[in-house]
Amino acid sequence: MPELPEVETVRRGLAPTFVGGRIARAEARRPDLRFPLPERFVGRLTGRRVEDLRRRAKYLLADLDSGETLVMHLGMSGSFRLERAVAEVVDLGVSGSATPATANGAPDVLGDFYYDRSKAAAHDHVVFHFENGARVVYNDPRRFGYMDLVATSALEAHPLFADIGLEPLGAGFDATALSMALQGSRAPLKAALLDQRRIAGLGNIYVCEALYRARLSPMREAGGLKPAETRRLLRAIREVLEAAIEAGGSTLRDHRQTDGTLGYFQHRFAVYDREGVVCGHKRCGGIIARAVQSGRSTFYCSACQL
DNA sequence: ACCAGCTCCTGCTTGC
DNA sequence: TGCAAGCAGGAGCTGG
Secondary structure, three states: OOOHHHHHHHHHHHHHHHOOOEEEEEEEOOOEOOOEOOOOHHHHHOOOEEEEEEEEOOEEEEEEOOOEEEEEEOOOOOEEEEEOOEOHHHHHHHHOOOOOOOOOOOOOEEOOEEOOHHHOOOOEEEEEEEOOOOEEEEEOOOOOOEEEEEEHHHHHHOHHHHOOOEOOOOOOOOHHHHHHHHOOOOOEHHHHHHOOOOEOOOOHHHHHHHHHHOOOOOOOEHHHOOHHHHHHHHHHHHHHHHHHHHOOOOOOEOOOOOOOOEOOHHHHOOOOOOOOOEOOOOOOOOEEEEEEEOOEEEEEEOOOOO
């Protein structure tokens, strides 16, 4: 699900556990996600303290005290689940089982705690066991996500980041930078904004929402915006991302809570997945349409997005 | 160089 | 109700 606001929501949810925490043990339950996990993945994580948890575009970056950074991308369907160690008596109540057990039947004991396995799910691929008893589980049904370990000092030069575009909530994201990023592109605006080498962090949902908010047609030639239109787009991108973060993202589970509470921004979509609905802009009265651009759905109002 | 389309994977929704 | 096709928030790769 994750576009920038969801990844930022995840970062905020995980930060209290990650930052300053020490990974007592890590589990890789399969050798690969989208790509193979790096060599000695588990060994390089074991015993490491997490110094910081950052976000760059849609990537989560956990800086380790070993000088390496754990790079995590959630792909289309990745999510983290934060589990707290629960005392045995509580676990018994939740699981209804006399002996808390792992999926393979062996007791799952760490320190003085058992874990509530009632939330254990298929597609739990990577697990971080923290020294304080917290556990962070990475789940990803479609397995489009990936993880890598990269020397922190070499992060910028890493192929994943070498060509990455503007950070839309960063200080450098101004009208000049946006104009430069789109300059010369003959691609439709929609496609150009999805291109992570130009602007990094927007996905299909927030591109649709930002273009609606900016009253710009997704079919416009990206390099052909007038200065006032560029400024409108800039403001729209910022506003929609900030509002979404404020709402805890869209649809994505809120990892600060263990009850699966959802983000709320999906209730505020103006166009995304709203084909046929009457446009809410002033007295526009247009109908939200769906089109396909580079193989993906675009939602927009042809009456007021020009 | 740039761009559109295909592809990886699983699961949910839709339409017959 | 059942089943299969179609579609999904990402993005690397291929080929035009």
